[in-house]
Amino acid sequence: MTHRLPGPDLNRLARFRAAFWQPPRAHGDVIEDRSVSFLELFYDLVYVVVISRASHTLAEHLTMSGVVEFAAVFGLIWIAWVNGTIYQDLHGRDDGRSRTFVFLQMLILAVLAVFTADATGESGAQFAWVYTAFLLLLTWLWYSVRRQDAEEYMGITKRYLMGMVLSVSVMAASALVPDRARLVIWIVFVVGWATGNLALGRRLDSSLTYSASLIERFGLFTIIVLGEVVVGVVTGLSESGRTFPSLVTGVVGLMIGFGLWWTYFDFVGSRSPRPGARAFSEWTGAHLPVSMAIAASGAAMVSMVEHGADDRASASAAWLLSGSVGFAVVSLILLMRTLSDYERFGSIYGPLEKAMLVSAGGVLIVGWLRPAPWLLVSLIVLIMSFGWVTAFYHTMGLDNPKEAFPPSH
Numbered sequence: 062m063t064h065r066l067p068g069p070d071l072n073r074l075a076r077f078r079a080a081f082w083q084p085p086r087a088h089g090d091v092i093e094d095r096s097v098s099f100l101e102l103f104y105d106l107v108y109v110v111v112i113s114r115a116s117h118t119l120a121e122h123l124t125m126s127g128v129v130e131f132a133a134v135f136g137l138i139w140i141a142w143v144n145g146t147i148y149q150d151l152h153g154r155d156d157g158r159s160r161t162f163v164f165l166q167m168l169i170l171a172v173l174a175v176f177t178a179d180a181t182g183e184s185g186a187q188f189a190w191v192y193t194a195f196l197l198l199l200t201w202l203w204y205s206v207r208r209q210d211a212e213e214y215m216g217i218t219k220r221y222l223m224g225m226v227l228s229v230s231v232m233a234a235s236a237l238v239p240d241r242a243r244l245v246i247w248i249v250f251v252v253g254w255a256t257g258n259l260a261l262g263r264r265l266d267s268s269l270t271y272s273a274s275l276i277e278r279f280g281l282f283t284i285i286v287l288g289e290v291v292v293g294v295v296t297g298l299s300e301s302g303r304t305f306p307s308l309v310t311g312v313v314g315l316m317i318g319f320g321l322w323w324t325y326f327d328f329v330g331s332r333s334p335r336p337g338a339r340a341f342s343e344w345t346g347a348h349l350p351v352s353m354a355i356a357a358s359g360a361a362m363v364s365m366v367e368h369g370a371d372d373r374a375s376a377s378a379a380w381l382l383s384g385s386v387g388f389a390v391v392s393l394i395l396l397m398r399t400l401s402d403y404e405r406f407g408s409i410y411g412p413l414e415k416a417m418l419v420s421a422g423g424v425l426i427v428g429w430l431r432p433a434p435w436l437l438v439s440l441i442v443l444i445m446s447f448g449w450v451t452a453f454y455h456t457m458g459l460d461n462p463k464e465a466f467p468p469s470h
Contacts, residue, residue: 094272103163
């Protein structure tokens with residue numbers, strides 16, 4: 062005998078299914094005032110582990126080849142984060158479908174972290190295959206949006222999907238070649254993705270809109286890489302025997318992270334890029350070198366603190382730290398130029414830009430001189446403060462100084 066659910070129960074079940082597994086939000090359906098969700102915060106937490114594994118490898122291999130390998134792996138990690146983040150911001154919902162696919166991404170990323178530390182060595186093929194699986198999932202998600210897109214978005218989504226399919230093919234192919242060839246493919250992939258993102262931005266409609274939460278997510282990712290400076294100091298102290306010179310080097314070295322936070326969140330964080338897709342793609346792309354340089358500076362801090370009692374800093378650690386900080390400062394200048402506030406507060410950004418360029422040059426000179434680790438990090442902190450003090454001085458000339466400094470959330 063067949064039993065059938067009563068009518069009200071059938072309707073309730075249908076409503077549950079509709080609410081639990083909704084289609085993704087379509088292009089143009091942007092929730093501009095949305096807040097970052099706990100799900101997105103949880104998602105970002107996985108990247109803390111992945112980035113930490115990559116930074117740890119760089120800290121143990123302070124060579125030019127180690128820097129190149131780190132840049133390639135970090136670039137891949139950043140591309141994965143950007144794709145997952147932008148998809149969820151533009152098309153995600155607070156339903157079972159979105160949560161399921163976010164958790165699937167997190168599962169794959171957790172496996173990716175296992176192979177990240179030796180991604181350019183023996184674990185390279187495994188890293189490539191897991192990364193390919195991640196891209197396949199994202200490709201399906203973007204395709205699910207295209208299936209319901211309006212005709213006006215078909216051209217752009219077609220190009221993007223073609224790029225995603227090509228990305229899957231390239232990463233899968235990289236798993237089949239020797240280590241050196243794989244690294245070259247990854248470098249070309251990261252550079253190609255960055256330039257392709259800029260090219261796509263020039264083709265998009267200038268009326269592109271995005272939510273405030275997306276700007277906040279990029280700020281949260283910056284905090285993740287700033288955390289690597291703290292990790293670098295703590296790791297260095299743990300391995301140094303906790304001597305007084307190492308402790309001083311570590312405490313002062315933390316201030317480098319404080320200075321980078323201060324510069325980013327006073328002059329970049331919580332600020333919108335100029336209107337239009339081109340400025341948005343430039344703003345997005347400029348975060349890659351900023352994030353990469355900050356994470357690399359954290360890796361350099363391990364050796365700097367560990368050898369805090371030395372008369373001179375090692376050449377490799379000094380160049381990595383000073384080069385990373387200098388590169389981060391210059392990249393922040395490029396990032397500032399994409400902002401709407403860049404022209405609005407030209408009386409601040411103009412002098413600040415010049416001061417930051419001077420600071421970047423000064424930091425590189427200090428790295429070249431290679432004084433004792435405690436003195437090197439102290440000089441870097443002192444030089445970095447020059448830019449902020451310059452901006453603060455010019456801010457005092459505004460009718461409403463607080464207007465130039467939106468609150469850092």
